[in-house]
Amino acid sequence: MTERQAVILGAGMAGMACARILSRRGIDALLVAPPSDVASRGETLSFRAGPYLETLGWHGLLDAETALVNQGSYSVWGNRALRRGMFHQEEMSGWHIDRYRLEARMAETLEADGVDRVFCEARQFSRSETGIAVELADGSPVNTRLLVDCSGRSAVTAGPAVTLRRLDKLVACYSVFTLDEDVEAIPVTLVEAVAIGWWYTSLLPGSRMLVGLFTDSDLLPAGFRKNAGLWADLASQTTAISPRLSSLGMDLAAAPELHFAAASALDPLAANGLATALWSGIQAAESVVGLLTQNDGTKAVQYQQQFLQGIASHLAVQTAMYASEHRFTDAPFWQRRRGPWLEN
Numbered sequence: 066m067t068e069r070q071a072v073i074l075g076a077g078m079a080g081m082a083c084a085r086i087l088s089r090r091g092i093d094a095l096l097v098a099p100p101s102d103v104a105s106r107g108e109t110l111s112f113r114a115g116p117y118l119e120t121l122g123w124h125g126l127l128d129a130e131t132a133l134v135n136q137g138s139y140s141v142w143g144n145r146a147l148r149r150g151m152f153h154q155e156e157m158s159g160w161h162i163d164r165y166r167l168e169a170r171m172a173e174t175l176e177a178d179g180v181d182r183v184f185c186e187a188r189q190f191s192r193s194e195t196g197i198a199v200e201l202a203d204g205s206p207v208n209t210r211l212l213v214d215c216s217g218r219s220a221v222t223a224g225p226a227v228t229l230r231r232l233d234k235l236v237a238c239y240s241v242f243t244l245d246e247d248v249e250a251i252p253v254t255l256v257e258a259v260a261i262g263w264w265y266t267s268l269l270p271g272s273r274m275l276v277g278l279f280t281d282s283d284l285l286p287a288g289f290r291k292n293a294g295l296w297a298d299l300a301s302q303t304t305a306i307s308p309r310l311s312s313l314g315m316d317l318a319a320a321p322e323l324h325f326a327a328a329s330a331l332d333p334l335a336a337n338g339l340a341t342a343l344w345s346g347i348q349a350a351e352s353v354v355g356l357l358t359q360n361d362g363t364k365a366v367q368y369q370q371q372f373l374q375g376i377a378s379h380l381a382v383q384t385a386m387y388a389s390e391h392r393f394t395d396a397p398f399w400q401r402r403r404g405p406w407l408e409n
C-alpha cells in the first residue's frame with residue numbers, strides 16, 4: 066500500500082489550490098481526480114478571487130485565452146425593467162472565464178510543480194491505524210495521514226459521520242454559441258428572472274457566449290432534456306436576454322448542443338463559488354500543514370469556523386437576492402427560495 070502524508074480528492078479549483086500550496090510547503094501529497102469533465106463554458110470569476118490567485122501565483126493565467134475583464138452586470142430582476150447592477154448590491158466585477166481552459170492551465174502549473182496525480186476517482190474510505198485508507202477506482206489502495214475532500218457537490222466522503230444536506234435541485238441548462246467574426250460584444254453579465262428560474266449570459270474568450278437557464282431539475286418541462294426547441298422557446302420569451310442575443314446575430318432556434326449540469330454547492334447566482342473554492346483550498350492546505358508539521362490544529366479549527374460562517378452569510382445573501390424578486394409568488398422555484406434554508 067502506498068503511504069502519503071495527504072491525499073486530496075478532486076481537481077476543481079479547490080483541489081488544485083490545495084495541491085499547489087501543499088507542494089510548495091514540501092508535503093508529500095497525492096491528488097486523486099479523474100480528468101476534467103467540465104465542458105468549455107463561461108462562468109463569472111468574482112473580483113474576490115484576485116488575492117487568492119496572487120497567493121497561488123495564478124493571476125498571470127488570466128489572459129486573452131482564459132478570461133475577459135467583466136465590464137459590468139445588468140439584470141431584469143424584481144420587475145420588467147433592465148437595470149445596471151444586480152440585486153441592489155455591489156457591482157459584480159471580476160472576469161468572464163472559460164473555466165475549462167483556466168482549470169487546464171492551472172493543472173499545467175501543478176504538473177510543472179511535480180504534483181503527483183492519479184487520474185481516477187476514489188471509491189472507498191476507512192479508518193486505518195495511521196490515518197485513512199483510500200481505495201481508488203482502479204483498485205489500488207493508498208494510506209494517508211490526512212484526507213482533503215475537494216470533490217465539490219459530490220462530497221464523496223460524506224457518510225455516516227457527516228450528513229449531506231442538499232438545499233436545492235438547481236440545474237443549469239446551457240448552450241455555448243460562437244459569435245460571427247464581425248460582431249463586437251461587450252463582456253457584461255446579464256441575468257433575468259423568469260417564473261421557472263433565471264437566465265444568465267456571459268461572454269467567453271474566443272467570441273463565444275454562454276446562454277443558460279438555471280432552474281430546479283424537477284421543474285423542467287416534460288421532454289425538455291431531449292428537445293432544445295423547448296429551451297429556445299423559453300429563451301425567446303425573455304425581456305432582455307432574447308433581444309441582446311438577437312442584436313448579436315444569434316439564432317436561438319439554432320442552439321448548438323444543450324448541456325445540463327447540476328449546479329454547485331454554492332448557488333451560482335451569487336457568483337462566489339469559484340472564489341470560495343480557491344479560498345477553501347488554500348485554507349485546507351494551511352490546516353494540513355499545521356497538523357502535519359506542528360501537530361497544531363489551530364488553523365484547522367479556524368478554517369472550520371470561517372467555513373461555517375461563510376455558508377451562513379452566503380445563505381443570507383442568497384435569501385436576500387431571491388427575496389428581491391417580488392413577482393412569480395405562485396411559482397414553486399421562487400416559493401422554495403424564501404428560506405430559511407437551514408431550519409432543522
Ligand SMILES: Cc1cc2nc3c(=O)[nH]c(=O)nc-3n(C[C@H](O)[C@H](O)[C@H](O)COP(=O)(O)OP(=O)(O)OC[C@H]3O[C@@H](n4cnc5c(N)ncnc54)[C@H](O)[C@@H]3O)c2cc1C
Nearest residue numbers: 075077078079108109186187216217237329336338339342
Ligand atoms: C453551470 C454552472 C455555472 C456556474 N457558474 C458560476 C459562476 O458564474 N461563478 C462562480 O463563482 N461559480 C459558478 N459555479 C460554481 C462553481 O463552478 C463551483 O462553485 C466551483 O467549481 C467549485 O469548485 P470545487 O473545486 O469546490 O468543486 P468542483 O469544481 O465541482 O470540483 C470537484 C472535483 O471533484 C472530482 N471528484 C468527484 N468525485 C470524486 C471522487 N470520488 N474522487 C476524486 N475526485 C472526485 C470531480 O471530478 C471534480 O473535478 C457554477 C457551477 C455550475 C455547475
